Amino acid sequence: MSLESLKAEALGWWEMQEASGTTIADTSGNGRDGAASSAITTRTGPTAWLPTGIVFASKQVAFPAAAFVGGSGARTYALWVQCDYFGYDTSYNIACFGSLGAGGGVKLGVCPEDDAFSVFFQNHRVITPKSALSTGVWYHLTIRVPAGATTTDDVEVLINGMQQTLSNEAGSAQTLNTLLETSQWLGNDPVGSRYFGGALAGFCAFDRALNDAEVLTLVTGAGSGGDGGEGGGGGESAGLRRRVLGLGGNLGLRR
Numbered sequence: 001m002s003l004e005s006l007k008a009e010a011l012g013w014w015e016m017q018e019a020s021g022t023t024i025a026d027t028s029g030n031g032r033d034g035a036a037s038s039a040i041t042t043r044t045g046p047t048a049w050l051p052t053g054i055v056f057a058s059k060q061v062a063f064p065a066a067a068f069v070g071g072s073g074a075r076t077y078a079l080w081v082q083c084d085y086f087g088y089d090t091s092y093n094i095a096c097f098g099s100l101g102a103g104g105g106v107k108l109g110v111c112p113e114d115d116a117f118s119v120f121f122q123n124h125r126v127i128t129p130k131s132a133l134s135t136g137v138w139y140h141l142t143i144r145v146p147a148g149a150t151t152t153d154d155v156e157v158l159i160n161g162m163q164q165t166l167s168n169e170a171g172s173a174q175t176l177n178t179l180l181e182t183s184q185w186l187g188n189d190p191v192g193s194r195y196f197g198g199a200l201a202g203f204c205a206f207d208r209a210l211n212d213a214e215v216l217t218l219v220t221g222a223g224s225g226g227d228g229g230e231g232g233g234g235g236e237s238a239g240l241r242r243r244v245l246g247l248g249g250n251l252g253l254r255r
Helices: 003-009 212-220
Strands: 012-014 034-036 042-044 052-056 061-064 075-083 095-097 108-113 116-120 124-127 138-145 156-159 167-171 183-186 198-206
Touching: 003 198, 003 212, 075 095, 075 212, 108 138, 116 138, 116 156, 138 212
Parallel strands: none
Antiparallel strands: 012 198, 034 061, 042 052, 052 198, 061 183, 075 138, 075 198, 095 108, 095 183, 108 116, 116 124, 124 167, 138 156
């Protein structure tokens, strides 16, 4: 298994290595480019194969709905995240897919909260272990919906390739029925002004639940020609160097 083989089957693959402009290219070959709301700026990225990340502050990126999965369908969404701050509730959205609608549609989103990642739907929110994450550190985040999922309780979260124990943060389980908007978003909620503050890189989407080994390939960059997470300079990164925080990836420090 390699990054290239995963890329070949992805619904969309956005390395987010652009240095300017407003277009974020889909390099899967599907032509599902993202459109940023303002000019791209960058900072040091998480890995050698993703040397930069796109800065988000009052910025959002819209992607075509064809790159994502609706209803209760199996899916995997993964990306690298570096938070400048952690909010509360759903104050700052890393990503948001879908909305309310006829037939009981619910959105699927993720935000930084209480030094953790919180996954929210409409009237339900779950969270990874609190006080485990830090600002300025790159983490690989995976949202996974397994085949046969029926409720929002079935959604899984992995950080640095390790599945997390989720706690209920608000509400209770709902029927999993993602109603896709015309566009899906990184960095904001389509109906609000809940801008994420930080940087993102290496976003990809699949219409199946990747297995643990495949998710780990996204983390380690197997077959990428990279060196397992060492990039150049600045900030901390989730490379594979040493185990910290009990998150299961061997989080390495990059300063």
